[in-house]
Amino acid sequence: MLQTWGIPKTSVHVVLRDNARNMIKAMNDAELPSLTCTAHTLQLVVHEGLLSQRSAADAVAIGRKIVGHFKHSTLAYSRLEGLQLEISQPAKRLQQDVHTGWNGTFYMIQSLVEQKQALGILASEYGLPDILTAQQWTLLEKVLSLLRPFEELARKASSAYAIAADVIPVVSVLHRFLTKETDEDHGVKGMKGTLAAAVRKRFSDVKENPLYSIATLLDPRYKNHFFSSNTAAANAKEMLTLELLRLPGEVDKQEDLDPTEPPARKPCSDQASSSLDSIFDEIADVKASLDREALDYCTIRDISWRDHNFTARQTITILGG
Known part of the structure; x- marks a missing residue:
């Protein structure tokens, strides 16, 4: 069908399919990326x-x-x-x-x-x-x-x-x-x-699939909070790096944007609350807390190694700001 309509494979981002083996084989034989x-x-x-x-x-x-x-x-x-x-x-x-x-x-x-x-x-x-x-x-x-x-x-x-x-x-x-x-x-x-x-x-196999991992990592709601381990999150970042290297030309550098503040995602007005919302928040809060602890520890060590003359108040100001 792609040949009939003159559609190059490079234009196909992903094909969504069911779990049937013949569908999996068809996508593999056609060398098309697919998701279940x-x-x-x-x-x-x-x-x-x-x-x-x-x-x-x-x-x-x-x-x-x-x-x-x-x-x-x-x-x-x-x-x-x-x-x-x-x-x-x-x-x-x-x-x-x-x-x-x-x-x-x-x-x-x-x-x-x-x-x-x-x-x-x-x-x-x-x-x-x-x-x-x-x-x-x-x-x-x-x-x-x-x-x-x-x-x-x-x-x-x-x-x-x-x-x-x-x-x-x-x-x-x-x-x-x-x-x-x-x-x-x-x-x-x-x-x-x-x-x-x-x-x-x-x-x-979802965490090994770049289409899932990169999409999750780049989503400002999720980032690296929902990967089952630090290794899985690191692998996702590596997948993203490899994908960037494959892009034609140089990636535009937007130095004026604060990398810690991703653009706001427009909420979907028809999405009702879920019975799992509390678990989503629980996982995100735990991961965010661990990330803050790791950042604080690294910052304190870096400050102490470079200059022992920092006071406790200055250290707290740096970490808070």
């Missing part, structure tokens, strides 16, 4: 997690049977809508999931949990083809909380504002979220561990 679809990779991660815990899979199967009952019975849905009005709940239909996308299962569980009270009343008065036990309801609520960050990130990865710079921070935040132990882990600990392992495996 992050939303598709997240889908593969969640599929591994959902299938890993039998109790969760059984609860989801019962939920699917309950939703199917209302989908195939106009009378049952009429009763559900009437009951929703009686108990002052919004009249909402149950969401049917599809096997091709995990987010359909997420929305199905979400709709079931929202209608838990109404479904309980209907089960006692008219009966249902199957019912969820109290333990299974609790399990579904925990699965919902565990998968909510994946749903949020998948939506953001599919938005018009998604960029390659978001991938490494998302992987770091997901890994922190999945490896942090909480009191809510009981019942989903196995699934949480499987999801963490799947994130590590599916996104194992």
Whole structure:
């Protein structure tokens, strides 16, 4: 197609593809740079997690049977809508999931949990083809909380504002979220561990890919804060240096600009707050604190080595200014 339309390969920055082996081979054979679809990779991660815990899979199967009952019975849905009005709940239909996308299962569980009270009343008065036990309801609520960050990130990865710079921070935040132990882990600990392992495996090469690393490093929101180690951050800087050396001509030197103050990035007005915002801030704050400590230590040593006559007040002024 590139030959047909007269497009040189040098004009192709990157091709976005899914994780299928034939697509990977096609891009390699064509010698085109390519990246995997992050939303598709997240889908593969969640599929591994959902299938890993039998109790969760059984609860989801019962939920699917309950939703199917209302989908195939106009009378049952009429009763559900009437009951929703009686108990002052919004009249909402149950969401049917599809096997091709995990987010359909997420929305199905979400709709079931929202209608838990109404479904309980209907089960006692008219009966249902199957019912969820109290333990299974609790399990579904925990699965919902565990998968909510994946749903949020998948939506953001599919938005018009998604960029390659978001991938490494998302992987770091997901890994922190999945490896942090909480009191809510009981019942989903196995699934949480499987999801963490799947994130590590599916996104194992993102930090070695210059397209991801350089984009993240140059993004003023992220810089080097979300790399898993100092070595990974150093490798990203080396990738950036090599990329600059490949640029034709000399890079314009803008000496009037303060390198410590990158240009402000225009915020995206439609980006809502996320349940992972606190973890993003946590990682960024820890990294920034470590960078300041390293800078202060180096500055103090440099001052002391060059001139022992600096007073404590002068040292603090230099570091603060």
